[in-house]
Amino acid sequence: xxxxxxxxxxxxxxxxxxxxxxxxxxxxxxxxxxxxxxxxxxxxxxxxxxxxxxxxxxxxxxxxxxxxxxxxxxxxxxxxxxxxxxxxxxxxxxxxxxxxxxxxxxxxxxxxxxxxxxxxxxxxxxxxxxxxxxxxxxxxxxxxxxxxxxxxxxxxxxxxxxxxxxxxxxxxxxxxxxxxxxxxxxxxxxxxxxxxxxxxxxxxxxxxxxxxxxxxxxxxxxxxxxxxxxxxxxxxxxxxxxxxxxxxxxxxxxxxxxxxxxxxxxxxxxxxxxxxxxxxxxxxxxxxxxxxxxxxxxxxxxxxxxxxxxxxxxxxxxxxxxxxxxxxxxxxxxxxxxxxxxxxxxxxxx
Amino acid sequence: xxxxxxxxxxxxxxxxxxxxxxxxxxxxxxxxxxxxxxxxxxxxxxxxxxxxxxxxxxxxxxxxxxxxxxxxxxxxxxxxxxxxxxxxxxxxxxxxxxxxxxxxxxxxxxxxxxxxxxxxxxxxxxxxxxxxxxxxxxxxxxxxxxxxxxxxxxxxxxxxxxxxxxxxxxxxxxxxxxxxxxxxxxxxxxxxxxxxxxxxxxxxxxxxxxxxxxxxxxxxxxxxxxxxxxxxxxxxxxxxxxxxxxxxxxxxxxxxxxxxxxxxxxxxxxxxxxxxxxxxxxxxxxxxxxxxxxxxxxxxxxxxxxxxxxxxxxx
Numbered sequence: 001x002x003x004x005x006x007x008x009x010x011x012x013x014x015x016x017x018x019x020x021x022x023x024x025x026x027x028x029x030x031x032x033x034x035x036x037x038x039x040x041x042x043x044x045x046x047x048x049x050x051x052x053x054x055x056x057x058x059x060x061x062x063x064x065x066x067x068x069x070x071x072x073x074x075x076x077x078x079x080x081x082x083x084x085x086x087x088x089x090x091x092x093x094x095x096x097x098x099x100x101x102x103x104x105x106x107x108x109x110x111x112x113x114x115x116x117x118x119x120x121x122x123x124x125x126x127x128x129x130x131x132x133x134x135x136x137x138x139x140x141x142x143x144x145x146x147x148x149x150x151x152x153x154x155x156x157x158x159x160x161x162x163x164x165x166x167x168x169x170x171x172x173x174x175x176x177x178x179x180x181x182x183x184x185x186x187x188x189x190x191x192x193x194x195x196x197x198x199x200x201x202x203x204x205x206x207x208x209x210x211x212x213x214x215x216x217x218x219x220x221x222x223x224x225x226x227x228x229x230x231x232x233x234x235x236x237x238x239x240x241x242x243x244x245x246x247x248x249x250x251x252x253x254x255x256x257x258x259x260x261x262x263x264x265x266x267x268x269x270x271x272x273x274x275x276x277x278x279x280x281x282x283x284x285x286x287x288x289x290x291x292x293x294x295x296x297x298x299x300x301x302x303x304x305x306x307x308x309x310x311x312x313x314x315x316x317x318x319x320x321x322x323x324x325x326x327x328x329x330x331x332x333x334x335x336x337x338x339x340x341x342x343x344x345x346x347x348x349x350x
Numbered sequence: 351x352x353x354x355x356x357x358x359x360x361x362x363x364x365x366x367x368x369x370x371x372x373x374x375x376x377x378x379x380x381x382x383x384x385x386x387x388x389x390x391x392x393x394x395x396x397x398x399x400x401x402x403x404x405x406x407x408x409x410x411x412x413x414x415x416x417x418x419x420x421x422x423x424x425x426x427x428x429x430x431x432x433x434x435x436x437x438x439x440x441x442x443x444x445x446x447x448x449x450x451x452x453x454x455x456x457x458x459x460x461x462x463x464x465x466x467x468x469x470x471x472x473x474x475x476x477x478x479x480x481x482x483x484x485x486x487x488x489x490x491x492x493x494x495x496x497x498x499x500x501x502x503x504x505x506x507x508x509x510x511x512x513x514x515x516x517x518x519x520x521x522x523x524x525x526x527x528x529x530x531x532x533x534x535x536x537x538x539x540x541x542x543x544x545x546x547x548x549x550x551x552x553x554x555x556x557x558x559x560x561x562x563x564x565x566x567x568x569x570x571x572x573x574x575x576x577x578x579x580x581x582x583x584x585x586x587x588x589x590x591x592x593x594x595x596x597x598x599x600x601x602x603x604x605x606x607x608x609x610x611x612x613x614x615x616x617x618x619x620x621x622x623x624x625x626x627x628x629x630x631x632x633x634x635x636x637x638x639x640x641x642x643x644x645x646x647x648x649x650x651x652x653x654x655x656x657x658x659x660x661x662x663x664x665x
Contacts, residue, residue, distance in 0.1 A: 264546070266572075319541040
């Protein structure tokens with residue numbers, strides 16, 4: 001088991017790391033610095049505090065999803081439903097703010113306050129994750145299929161909630177005591193938007209859980225070698241169930257932030273977000289076959305993608321080129337990843 | 351044994367009878383199939399609602415489908431409309447070139463198509479192509495936009511999905527007016543793919559690169575709403591926003607003074623007109639109209655916004 005579980009710190013062969021290997025290990029970080037330097041030269045006003053804040057705000061949404069996705073991928077799974085959960089959770093929050101919870105048998109409508117709206121929305125996301133997890137562990141449905149099915153179910157449910165239209169003006173009403181929903185998206189502490197603070201908190205907790213807790217080690221163990229993990233007493237099913245719930249929870253945070261920023265919820269929000277989240281995790285060095293990757297790497301990966309797309313917009317590059325460039329960067333990162341593993345393996349053997 | 355055989359024969363006969371009756375009902379020429387892009391845009395939803403209401407009113411059955419801007423899915427839907435022996439297809443299509451073959455196939459099978467909102471790059475295949483005059487609408491919006499900006503200043507253009515013909519036509523309409531004013535400068539032009547979320551984040555980035563802007567002109571209303579949210583988040587109440595479509599969300603924003611103007615496409619009326627033409631064609635063998643019919647757009651500003659509801663202006 002010690003051989004199969006690659007904890008992030010155990011990857012470097014001691015005393016033998018060549019300069020090339022070091023550069024490869026830091027490749028995502030170097031890529032981030034490279035894109036930042038590039039856009040500083042090419043795009044007007046790129047290096048300003050205000051822009052750094054805006055970029056981080058945009059990155060945050062993808063980063064929430066990517067953190068949850070990293071946990072799932074570490075176990076060797078995948079969660080394609082996160083984008084649809086973003087849409088669904090936004091619609092749930094929108095419906096709660098606009099229409100409350102109608103209790104028809106008593107003829108009353110309960111308007112939950114903002115904290116309750118957020119709580120219910122997070123529960124919905126986690127619940128969707130729970131269903132994903134149950135399908136995968138109890139019904140033995142492959143994660144790709146289970147979450148693909150959930151993608152359609154969640155997106156369809158989001159569209160059904162409003163018949164396809166937008167829930168606009170989610171500002172609440174004083175007489176219902178449910179004002180304040182937009183604060184999540186537009187509020188600031190010390191001039192930094194709440195969503196960035198939230199990302200900081202979520203990322204720190206996630207990194208702590210992944211590296212410092214028994215549960216974190218179990219995640220790596222399940223992804224590294226599921227059979228070995230089972231034999232050494234890890235409850236594989238419980239770990240898998242938990243990671244899909246975490247992913248659903250993280251997607252719910254992103255859904256709340258998106259709806260709150262737009263002060264409106266649209267059932268199609270979050271389309272293809274799952275792909276950006278997977279891209280961020282992979283760019284950050286997470287292996288799709290499981291067992292290898294870090295939360296920190298994923299965050300850096302999310303920043304590379306975010307800086308790229310914002311920088312290209314600021315330079316005025318066309319949408320089509322933006323897609324091409326993003327694709328090249330993702331595949332390039334994986335090629336470098338493979339190179340690093342090969343060199344590291346040779347160094348370890350030699 | 352023979353009793354069982356008799357029973358089997360009788361039941362088989364019954365089944366065949368039911369099947370025949372069912373196909374006879376469908377072949378009765380009473381089904382109108384309505385295919386539009388996804389209803390998550392209220393514009394397309396109103397098309398479907400309008401066409402359905404008119405079809406019922408004229409004594410037809412209506413089936414509503416959405417192709418989600420996927421030409422392949424549209425092709426499948428047209429196949430099943432042919433299989434159901436539909437009397438007519440009302441179609442807001444999934445691509446000017448990609449649709450031609452599908453509409454031809456329906457025509458060959460004897461099912462006439464009536465196109466709304468978007469044209470196809472062929473004539474003589476569809477019975478009618480009723481399109482709002484996107485160009486005329488765009489020039490109306492642009493004229494109002496230029497006037498409100500005082501004929502000078504920096505502006506941003508948000509373009510629709512670049513593979514959609516209407517995105518290009520509207521952009522051309524905007525520019526044919528705005529470019530006549532030398533003091534109007536476009537400092538950024540980006541596609542936000544008709545999406546509110548994308549328009550929001552792109553607008554935030556554009557504002558960083560070009561803080562000195564006075565206006566945003568947008569190829570549709572959902573993107574205008576996204577730009578408006580980004581401008582509000584940045585505390586930029588001084589920037590003028592214009593959209594296109596005439597949705598209820600933008601109507602409310604115009605009344606609240608947050609958006610300057612939009613161009614109304616009469617989606618509801620257009621869809622109803624298509625069904626009326628289909629009815630006439632089915633009864634008389636001709637619509638009595640040329641194939642290409644253009645419906646003018648209407649400028650919506652603070653003056654008439656209150657009269658707008660679900661893509662129709664009340665008198």
